[in-house]
Amino acid sequence: MKHEVNRLPLDTVLQGDCRTLLSTLPSNSVDLVFADPPYNLQLRGELWRPNLTHVDAVDDDWDKFASFAEYDAFTRAWLGECRRIMKDTGTLWVIGSYHNIYRVGAILQELGFWILNDVSWVKSNPMPNFRGTRFCNAHETLLWVKKSEKQSKYTFNYQSLKAGNDDLQMRSDWHIPICTGDERLKLNGEKAHATQKPEALLHRILRACTNPGDVVLDPFFGTGTTGAVAKRMGRNWVGIEREETYARLAASRIQEVVPPLVPDEDTPAPLDTPKLRIPFVNLIEHGLIHAGDELRLDRTEHIAVVHEDGTISSGRHRASIHKVGSLCLNKPSCNGWDHWFFRDRRTGEYLPLDTLREVIRKAITATPSQDAVEAMERTGKL
Secondary structure (H helix, E strand, O other), X not given: OOOOOOOOOOOEEEEOOHHHHHOOOOOOOEEEEEEOOOOOOOXXXXXXXXXXXXXXXXXXXXXXXXXXXXXXXXHXXXXXXXXXXXXXXXXXXXEEOOOOHHHHHHHHHHOOOEEEXXXXXXXXXXXXXXXXXXXXXXXXXEEEEEOOOOOOOOOOOHHHHHHHOOOOOOOOEEEOOOOOHHHOOEEOOEEOOOOOOOHHHHHHHHHHHOOOOOEEEEOOOOXXXXXXXXXXXXXXXXXXXXXXXXXXXXXXXHHOOOOOOOOOOOOOOOOOOOOXXXXXXXXXXXXXXXXXXXXXXXXXXXXXXXXXXXXXXXXXXXXXHHHHHHHHHOOOOOOHHHHEEEEOOOOOOEEEOHHHHHHHHHHHHOOOOHHHHHHHHHHOOO
């Protein structure tokens, strides 16, 4: 089926080879790619348990490649197209085992991607090594990458992840069971897909790196775990699947998913909502700071004078609050909002400049809170 170039078919399963179908999708249109490509397991025969029962291993045609060179060419093709389709603020996740993840990682770097993290999905219920000749393979590796080393903006909901993890920073070892029970799709009484991923894994990835309304692309859609989780979380999705049976199962599965309720307007904004940028000169424009006022550099004897153009000067240095702070401290960088303090006109107490930045943010985005009003009173604005 031919799809129109420059039109993103949202919430649709496209059936066919991902290398062909990816080429029909518009550039710079996707916020996140999650890819679970063939692992190229290179099985050399059937597997049997000690009790002589057969192991249902991954021996499907879609996982077979004639050589490493053929697998590498396949990988370069789909990764190259994904890089084109990703927005300049987008990121990509790819999962694999020791059979393929090192080859995929090297190709990612060759294509210009920049690795942000490798994450170990630690399986709490892995399949044992029945022959007893190797360690039990109890984890898979995920690589999280951005489009290039120079890319500065991408979604990472750090505060949200931390809050949901009992206020602890989320680590790169994720202990999640493999897909079993009612979540595992069946076909004729047997598991429909040999490598169906658990929804919990996709939920964490989408929670970390997307926001409601974002577009998630999965070029190896399988039975639609990515689409099901994306719909449940209020994200748009595009799935590509080569096998017709899997594509049908995925579409049917996602059809039954209930999307989230629209948040009430009184619901607080997400913890990682980007804050409105406020230049220092805005404080002068709004009368919260005046030319000639003095600022004190935290825990030092450095004093700076504010100028009408939004620069400050201390000694021989005149520049931004950040540059003068770094020069005074002899450091490569300094966040002036945190380290320069203004004098409260009511109490004489020194408070961080960031207090005043928040006053303007709240005044622009909503009715000022009581805290904001009190802060304005301290500066003499009210």
